[in-house]
Amino acid sequence: MLTDQKLIKDIKSGSQSAMDVLVKRHYKLVYSFMYRKTSNKSVAYDLTQEVFIKMLKKIDRYSFSGEFKNWLLTIAVNHCRDYYRSKAYRESTDNSEFKDNLHREKDDITYIFNKNETRKQIKEALSTLPDMQKEAIILKYFHDLKINEIAEITETNSSTVKSRLKQGMKKLEIILKGSDFFEETNRGKC
Numbered sequence: 551m552l553t554d555q556k557l558i559k560d561i562k563s564g565s566q567s568a569m570d571v572l573v574k575r576h577y578k579l580v581y582s583f584m585y586r587k588t589s590n591k592s593v594a595y596d597l598t599q600e601v602f603i604k605m606l607k608k609i610d611r612y613s614f615s616g617e618f619k620n621w622l623l624t625i626a627v628n629h630c631r632d633y634y635r636s637k638a639y640r641e642s643t644d645n646s647e648f649k650d651n652l653h654r655e656k657d658d659i660t661y662i663f664n665k666n667e668t669r670k671q672i673k674e675a676l677s678t679l680p681d682m683q684k685e686a687i688i689l690k691y692f693h694d695l696k697i698n699e700i701a702e703i704t705e706t707n708s709s710t711v712k713s714r715l716k717q718g719m720k721k722l723e724i725i726l727k728g729s730d731f732f733e734e735t736n737r738g739k740c
Contacts, residue, residue, distance in 0.1 A: 554618035561609055573602050576619060579693065580626050586688045587630050589677055597633055601626045616702065623693070624703045627685060634681065675725040683718030686711055 552560075552571065560568035580601050585594035604625050612621055633639055676684055682704070689700045700711045 555614055558609060558612055558618065569606065576622055579619060580622065583623065583626050583688060583693065584630060586692055587684065589673060597629060601629050604629060620699050620703055627703055671726060675722050678725060679718050679721055683714045686714040687718045690715055
């Protein structure tokens with residue numbers, strides 16, 4: 551299997567197939583980050599496409615220091631921040647897809663129902679956090695990144711990331727306790 555570094559060298563030499571392989575390899579990573587940030591499939595899809603376009607435009611700037619996925623996630627984080635500051639975001643107040651998912655008909659099998667409800671509650675709770683805390687939690691717990699990697703991606707220091715994680719997790723705990731999340735989760739274990 552070709553490494554990211556080899557693929558990048560091939561892309562810089564003009565290889566379309568290397569570009570396709572690199573995009574396919576990291577597409578899920580970027581899309582899942584965008585979806586968790588926006589809670590909207592079509593917006594996440596569009597933003598993901600835009601991130602890969604930016605990546606290709608900036609590929610000459612990649613210096614081969616550090617992991618490529620961290621460099622790519624840095625582009626994704628910054629692009630998502632730009633999106634939230636954009637006119638397009640301010641004008642789009644329609645979160646109907648997210649709301650539809652919340653009211654979707656439930657499956658009859660209890661354990662699947664509980665699993666889906668748990669995801670929805672966590673997703674709703676995450677959406678109430680400040681952007682920086684949400685970002686840190688998504689990168690840490692959904693993408694399994696280390697504190698120093700998150701600091702590099704978000705262009706902050708490790709203590710700031712730790713603080714955002716601690717504050718964000720505390721807020722999530724309060725929100726989820728208020729929604730009887732812990733009682734429902736424990737009931738499902740009996």
